[in-house]
Amino acid sequence: MDGLMMDQPLLLSDLLWRTERLFHDKKIVTYLEAGSYHSYTYADFAKRVRRLSSALVKLGVRPGERVGTIAWNHYRHFETYLGIPGSGAVVHTINMRLFPEQQQYIINHAGDSVLIVDEDQIPLIEQVAELGIPSVRAFVVMGDKPLPDTALAPIYRYEDLIADGDEDYEFPVLDERTAAAMCYTSATTGEPKGVVYSHRAMVLQTMCLAMHDKLNMSESQVWLEVSPMFHVNGWNIPHTALMQGATLVFPGVRPTAGDYVQIVQDQKITGMNGAVTIGTMMRDFIRSSSQEWDLSSLKTMWLGGQAPSRAIMEWWERYGTCVVQGYGSTENTPQVCFSSIKSTLANGSPEDIYALRQKQGQPIPLMKIKIMSDNGLELPWDGRSAGELWVQSPFTASAYYNDVRTKEHMQDGWFHTGDVGCIDPDGYVVIMDRVKDLIKSGGEWISSIDLENALAAHPKVREATVIAIPDEKWLERPLACVVADDKSLSEADLRAFLAERFAKWWIPDSFLIVDTIPKTSVGKFNKKELRALYSENGMRGIEQHLEIVQDTVA
Structure with a gap:
């Protein structure tokens, strides 16, 4: 009927x-x-x-x-x-x-x-x-x-x-x-x-x-x-x-970043969306400006491309601005998840709430999602079991346009995202890394995203990205590239900061404190370029391309 x-x-x-x-x-x-x-x-x-x-x-x-x-x-x-x-x-x-x-x-x-x-x-x-x-x-x-x-x-x-x-x-x-x-x-x-x-x-x-x-x-x-x-x-x-x-x-x-700040003040903007780098650039402009800016109207700042750090969330709260995030891709029109706090979790401690806001959020309506292991088994939503995220919805691509790569990513009605993550019992998704960005050291996986988020939380760090570099003994080891907010930042500071949060073998062997980190055309850290520079001429290849502020290579 x-x-x-x-x-x-x-x-x-x-x-x-x-x-x-x-x-x-x-x-x-x-x-x-x-x-x-x-x-x-x-x-x-x-x-x-x-x-x-x-x-x-x-x-x-x-x-x-x-x-x-x-x-x-x-x-x-x-x-x-x-x-x-x-x-x-x-x-x-x-x-x-x-x-x-x-x-x-x-x-x-x-x-x-x-x-x-x-x-x-x-x-x-x-x-x-x-x-x-x-x-x-x-x-x-x-x-x-x-x-x-x-x-x-x-x-x-x-x-x-x-x-x-x-x-x-x-x-x-x-x-x-x-x-x-x-x-x-x-x-x-x-x-x-x-x-x-x-x-x-x-x-x-x-x-x-x-x-x-x-x-x-x-x-x-x-x-x-x-x-x-x-x-x-x-x-x-x-x-x-x-x-x-x-x-x-x-x-x-x-x-420019200054234009964004001016527009927020002039037009009494209540919400905005952009890459994480936009929120950082606006913060840096305000810090260096001699003018007092009235940004009290701005209640929501949706930052994407990568997870915003807790540090940037806390900084914008001085204006009453809540930094939110989500997760998506071109293939999903684009949203897969959006981060909001369930009412049953809203009374958690400040630490609990920040931890929740650091997750990529729950699937939006009509979006189905699951985690799959390397051997094709569906994993539980326990907040620990990690695998590749597969998604399915009325707004998820079923094929690429005239492209043989469709068969690699769209199978049996599911889109294989290439992102590694887990889902907690409340349905909050945590993206641990892109498959290509995971670092396999001595047979164990290291998440470059977790390291980046931790480094970005350091009060003297403006930006940070981490890539894998070849290692004769361990196969791969992490290399951290950091833009400092404070010239006094040292390798020892970074090591001590990470040592409080990660096992020793997770901590990068090498650090570069640089003037800038290359970004893609949509504002993400360009790990592909960094890997290519290293592949061409090792650490020296990156040093020659980026302006080194301090020699902090281990």
């Missing part, structure tokens, strides 16, 4: 239908330059989205075609989030921080037919075009300046294009499994892998994030979207803010 319900598809355009009627007067704000902002209403936004959709149809973009974007976080880029899939095409956000050769690969693999780019990205796109992107038949430039003198052709101004669009354009009714968006993973080995999101997956994930024990994204929120919009749809935050009618604030072109 079938249920007698209307068979209405879940489409991104339906989020817009709700918002332009219920929250038509709420604002989308973009930081332009020191002290100035662009602001318009969701009603204005909806008209421009429809103009864009109709303009793309006039341009010859057909349903299912990929339209690439290479842009910063701003209102025009957000219009493409709805305007491109609203027409039946697929918005493909491209990481602007990649090398031209990597961007060429991604554009060609996706088969983008149109590229919509920020005006400051034109020199980069010219390099990519010279390498060869035969599927691209038009370029659209976002910005306020006249079209640049360029060999790219045909080329259009974004504003001219949508001026000829129809603000009464009717979005087609699509199958909810139609592709809406596309992102590529920042692969650790080989070429990036393409993930194609359906309208259904994105709407379901948006609804999950809005729940009160997740982000609690509500109409009263004023949310700053710092996470790059080219990275997993900005963690799906823009869609969630849109659905709920929250005031949505974008940091604009080439923002």
